[in-house]
Amino acid sequence: MIVDCHGHYTTAPQALWDWRKRQASGEKISETALKISDDDIRVSLEGAQLKLQRERGSDVTFFSPRAGSMEHHVGDAAISAQWARVQNDLIHRVCALYPKNFAPVCMLPQSPGVSPANCAEELARCVTQMGFIGCNLNPDPSGGWWKEPPLTDRWWYPIYEKMAELDVPAMVHVSSSCNPAFHFTGAHYINADTTAFMQLIQGDLFKDFPRLKLIIPHGGGAVPYHWGRYRGLAQDMKRPLLEDHLLRNVYFDTCVYHQPGIDLLLKVIPVANILFASEMVGAVRGIDPETGHYFDDTKRYIDASRLGASDKQKIFEGNARTVYPRWRT
Amino acid sequence: MIVDCHGHYTTAPQALWDWRKRQASGEKISETALKISDDDIRVSLEGAQLKLQRERGSDVTFFSPRAGSMEHHVGDAAISAQWARVQNDLIHRVCALYPKNFAPVCMLPQSPGVSPANCAEELARCVTQMGFIGCNLNPDPSGGWWKEPPLTDRWWYPIYEKMAELDVPAMVHVSSSCNPAFHFTGAHYINADTTAFMQLIQGDLFKDFPRLKLIIPHGGGAVPYHWGRYRGLAQDMKRPLLEDHLLRNVYFDTCVYHQPGIDLLLKVIPVANILFASEMVGAVRGIDPETGHYFDDTKRYIDASRLGASDKQKIFEGNARTVYPRWRT
Numbered sequence: 001m002i003v004d005c006h007g008h009y010t011t012a013p014q015a016l017w018d019w020r021k022r023q024a025s026g027e028k029i030s031e032t033a034l035k036i037s038d039d040d041i042r043v044s045l046e047g048a049q050l051k052l053q054r055e056r057g058s059d060v061t062f063f064s065p066r067a068g069s070m071e072h073h074v075g076d077a078a079i080s081a082q083w084a085r086v087q088n089d090l091i092h093r094v095c096a097l098y099p100k101n102f103a104p105v106c107m108l109p110q111s112p113g114v115s116p117a118n119c120a121e122e123l124a125r126c127v128t129q130m131g132f133i134g135c136n137l138n139p140d141p142s143g144g145w146w147k148e149p150p151l152t153d154r155w156w157y158p159i160y161e162k163m164a165e166l167d168v169p170a171m172v173h174v175s176s177s178c179n180p181a182f183h184f185t186g187a188h189y190i191n192a193d194t195t196a197f198m199q200l201i202q203g204d205l206f207k208d209f210p211r212l213k214l215i216i217p218h219g220g221g222a223v224p225y226h227w228g229r230y231r232g233l234a235q236d237m238k239r240p241l242l243e244d245h246l247l248r249n250v251y252f253d254t255c256v257y258h259q260p261g262i263d264l265l266l267k268v269i270p271v272a273n274i275l276f277a278s279e280m281v282g283a284v285r286g287i288d289p290e291t292g293h294y295f296d297d298t299k300r301y302i303d304a305s306r307l308g309a310s311d312k313q314k315i316f317e318g319n320a321r322t323v324y325p326r327w328r329t
Numbered sequence: 330m331i332v333d334c335h336g337h338y339t340t341a342p343q344a345l346w347d348w349r350k351r352q353a354s355g356e357k358i359s360e361t362a363l364k365i366s367d368d369d370i371r372v373s374l375e376g377a378q379l380k381l382q383r384e385r386g387s388d389v390t391f392f393s394p395r396a397g398s399m400e401h402h403v404g405d406a407a408i409s410a411q412w413a414r415v416q417n418d419l420i421h422r423v424c425a426l427y428p429k430n431f432a433p434v435c436m437l438p439q440s441p442g443v444s445p446a447n448c449a450e451e452l453a454r455c456v457t458q459m460g461f462i463g464c465n466l467n468p469d470p471s472g473g474w475w476k477e478p479p480l481t482d483r484w485w486y487p488i489y490e491k492m493a494e495l496d497v498p499a500m501v502h503v504s505s506s507c508n509p510a511f512h513f514t515g516a517h518y519i520n521a522d523t524t525a526f527m528q529l530i531q532g533d534l535f536k537d538f539p540r541l542k543l544i545i546p547h548g549g550g551a552v553p554y555h556w557g558r559y560r561g562l563a564q565d566m567k568r569p570l571l572e573d574h575l576l577r578n579v580y581f582d583t584c585v586y587h588q589p590g591i592d593l594l595l596k597v598i599p600v601a602n603i604l605f606a607s608e609m610v611g612a613v614r615g616i617d618p619e620t621g622h623y624f625d626d627t628k629r630y631i632d633a634s635r636l637g638a639s640d641k642q643k644i645f646e647g648n649a650r651t652v653y654p655r656w657r658t
Contacts, residue, residue, distance in 0.1 A: 139510070140510070144475070145474070145475075146473070146474075146475075146508055146510040146511065148510070149509060149510070150509060150510055179475055180478060180479060181468070181469070181475040181477070181478070181479055181524060181528070182475065182524060182527075183527045183528070183530075183531060183562075185562065186527035186530065186531075186558070186559065186562050187520075187523055187524040187527040187528075190523050190551045190555060190558075191516075191520035191523055191524060191551075194516055194519050194520055194523075194551060195510060195511060195516040195520060198511075198512045198515035198516040199510070199512070199516075201512075201515065202512060202515075218555070218558075219554065219555070221551055222519045222520075222523060222550055222551030222554060224554065225548065225551060225553065225554035225585065225590050225593060226519060226547070226548070226585060226586070226590060227587055227589070227590065228585070228586030228587025228590060228613075228617065228624050229515070229519075229547075229585070229586045229587075229612065229613055229624070230515065231587075231617070231619075231624070232586055232612075232613035232614075232615055232617065232624035232625075233512075233514065233515050233612065233613055235615045235618075236613060236614055236615050256554065256555060256557070256558070257555070257557030257558045257561055258556055258557025258558075258560075258597070260556070260593050260596050260597050261554050261555060261556065261557060261593070261597075263593075264554060264589050264590070264592075264593045267589045268587070268589050268590075283558065283561075283562070284557075284558055284561030284562055284565060285561075285565055286561055286564045286565050288557065288560070288561065289564075290560075295557050295558070295560070295561035296561075
């Protein structure tokens with residue numbers, strides 16, 4: 001079985017984005033004003049994610065709202081709360097229509113400067129009432145200005161406590177960038193991955209939350225490429241070995257869009273810490289002229305790697321069962 | 330010949346840091362108040378950079394002020410101007426004492442929100458009066474808050490014009506981070522490298538400055554690991570092939586502190602775009618328990634790679650002669 005742990009509803013019907021535009025503009029708009037039929041949902045997926053699942057041979061995608069659309073920096077906490085409900089409800093409908101193809105992952109109603117305690121209720125609603133199996137946690141709800149404390153700060157503990165209670169992991173995933181210095185998918189996403197991992201090296205989060213699990217997407221940002229740097233920095237800082245300090249709790253996905261990158265990831269990061277993912281339909285949508293295949297058809301790179309069948313099975317399925325204990329087929 | 334294009338004076342005498350502390354505190358202090366003897370300089374280098382050059386077999390280091398100490402965010406432009414003169418004068422003395430071992434690279438007197446035009450005079454002074462061969466350009470003089478426009482913005486053109494006139498390259502290198510989210514050597518440096526490259530993809534800087542040369546340090550941040558992502562993003566954005574768009578002007582150094590990272594770099598980036606560097610004595614100072622050698626002894630990784638002798642010569646020396654035309658042995 002092939003489990004893609006990282007997919008966003010990038011192809012959601014236009015009605016969703018129109019509703020959001022009105023909400024973000026300050027209009028008081030009810031959630032019931034959003035009209036999307038089951039057929040609208042089917043159309044949005046059949047020619048995109050579902051088609052690509054069939055073509056590429058993946059079975060199920062852990063599916064969350066479009067990362068760039070979380071936009072926690074827009075409006076206040078009440079705006080974020082309503083937007084998160086709307087987006088998560090829609091993800092729930094997708095997964096109810098296609099229970100074999102998608103498993104639901106929620107966005108959180110974060111808001112800059114607001115305690116993440118405000119996310120506990122929506123997380124609990126999603127997990128206990130709608131069967132969600134994980135969440136996306138944004139380390140920078142300001143959208144590229146990085147004003148929140150590091151992820152290891154007690155500021156974040158209320159959401160970790162709720163995650164621990166509900167036994168769900170978080171993917172550490174920023175949203176769009178308001179900072180002209182940072183292109184969102186080309187710089188902000190990758191920087192956030194690198195930044196989060198370094199914050200985890202500096203802190204002791206998993207002493208307080210030994211069962212907490214975090215997934216760093218996009219192949220861990222720059223981390224595997226600079227694995228020697230991170231091992232060396234940890235050593236200079238008198239931190240434990242990364243294996244002991246972080247690798248019981250931190251996982252990397254395989255959203256790395258060329259063979260040499262995947263080969264490096266598989267070489268330096270233990271197999272137990274790697275989860276298959278493609279992020280399709282996502283940041284890169286074209287065909288690589290050097291291979292003739294989609295850049296984000298990451299299954300091909302894993303297939304072509306030197307790993308044995310047992311290791312591949314862990315990356316494609318087994319590890320996902322460990323990291324997402326609420327996911328049941 | 331082995332040319333290390335990326336070294337900082339991290340071991341400068343304590344008198345320098347003491348002087349800076351007084352200057353940064355707001356005290357009016359003259360440049361002549363700084364007392365460092367030639368013997369102080371010798372002592373600061375003999376047991377460190379010079380010893381390591383001998384032990385590792387490198388011949389010359391392109392040497393600049395400690396990156397973390399540039400601190401463009403401290404004080405105003407006048408403070409930065411004085412600090413840059415002091416630091417660059419000291420680098421000049423180092424290179425005069427050890428002309429075979431070091432070639433000088435300057436810091437610029439950048440200041441947040443101040444046009445980089447203010448750096449032209451100091452750059453010209455260093456190059457024309459003291460034989461400097463390059464400079465370090467900080468894309469984020471705010472120190473982790475990223476308030477300056479992208480490097481492709483006309484905001485930056487005055488310094489590029491002066492660089493072009495003087496025929497010197499810039500290494501794109503941030504300084505310390507005031508943002509608690511970003512560890513300086515573990516996140517801010519690497520993020521800046523990634524960010525700068527993505528800015529260059531988005532813009533058309535080299536149409537206006539076809540001979541400008543920029544070095545992205547730390548192995549290009551996350552870029553080579555995500556080379557497929559960057560090729561794919563460029564293609565989706567209708568940008569030219571990266572080879573045509575950037576690789577006549579952009580170079581990566583080899584400050585990647587493990588063999589698999591260097592192997593990836595050498596595999597995906599053309600040999601003509603790679604310059605040997607170690608950044609010793611720098612971010613990572615320990616010995617890798619997995620190899621028994623210093624993490625930052627990057628020459629070992631190049632030596633152990635599959636490249637042929639001719640390609641290695643280009644990385645160790647030949648490319649540096651192209652990128653730093655003012656460097657003459």
